[in-house]
Amino acid sequence: MISALVDHIRRYVPLDEQEAAVLEQFIEVREVKKKAFLLREGEVCKANYFMIKGFCRSYFMTEKDTEHTHLFAIENWWITDYSSLERKTPSMFNIQAQEPSTLGVLHRDKQDELFMAIPQLERYFRSVLEMALAAAHMRIKYIYSQSGHERYIHFSTSFPDFVQRIPQYMLASYLGFTPEFLSKIRAGKIS
């Protein structure tokens, strides 16, 4: 049931069969429909979500009522708002399923107990955080050093199949420009 998660953990730290069984006690497997919210702006985030199937995105709204996609999470990624989760403060982000999805849910109020039971998960989540941080830093680097057109080319060649699954307005806001501009890029009207 949570074998995708067990496999993922084993890429980073050892986890024997008995520990995997303990882990299963702590992870709720949840099926959600398309457009279901895992977190809404203003709420305190209650859990960390592991994508088993489908994909989610985190986004926020500006004053002008425009959405900005903050990050995508596909299979084998965790998604949450760590800031809200750990400090129990209201989140500024929405997390929403974009396809019918299957999630492994680690509730915040069970997390400490889980880490006591399986201490090497501290290290596993340290690795997960390091990857998320590296991804965020790469994101900033690309925003600063590439044009909109270049970011689109970079993203669509890096994730050719994923691009098919995302509405364009969502990708545009992720890459930092408008849907109109993305449409013109795709039509070849931009250099």
Place this chain on the structure above:
Amino acid sequence: MISALVDHIRRYVPLDEQEAAVLEQFIEVREVKKKAFLLREGEVCKANYFMIKGFCRSYFMTEKDTEHTHLFAIENWWITDYSSLERKTPSMFNIQAQEPSTLGVLHRDKQDELFMAIPQLERYFRSVLEMALAAAHMRIKYIYSQSGHERYIHFSTSFPDFVQRIPQYMLASYLGFTPEFLSKIRAGKIS
């Protein structure tokens, strides 16, 4: 000697006197001159640096030979390239002292041994990473939702004293625009 670091750790996890003494064995205290490099592009990052005094920045170069400041680290922040540090891959970033600085250096090849000696440091660094990730996400949020002028106002009201310590061209590249534009903002020539 490393009391600033011990105090910082104690904000997140318990650390008794004996453990603090053990920690001191693992942390090299290093004084560096202004403009000293802790990491250069193309090198593998060898350590994680805790700022005791002074400040550093991480930056990268684009093809057009322009610098982009990636992040600043002031007193009580850690700075490194986690991606290079953990995966032992060449870094894309430079880390440089911007003032004469005092650092606590945790070498990568001693890190695992330190975590074995003081296991709660795994949790401490998890917290440090969570804060770094939250900061990176806030950064992305501001880049996407505010104009250059707004980002400058936001930064300079959030860190009024720090702004005095940074050359303007460095702040400009951190905020994502040119030094010329920052100069015009400060002259009041931008709405």
Place this chain on the structure above:
DNA sequence: CGGTCTCTTGACGGAGTTCAAAGCTAGTGG
């Protein structure tokens, strides 16, 4: 005190936005 690094100022140019309107697609209910 001389040279290099940093900041300022202005004219011009361009990448990307905004607005509006029309075409298209996909989900939903009958």
Place this chain on the structure above:
DNA sequence: CCACTAGCTTTGAACTCCGTCAAGAGACCG
């Protein structure tokens, strides 16, 4: 299973924020 509607995408014209270039004025360090 079709029709209808809401949401998504395309297109074009006008506009704007900010970049580029260039030249000069400080400011700091050896």
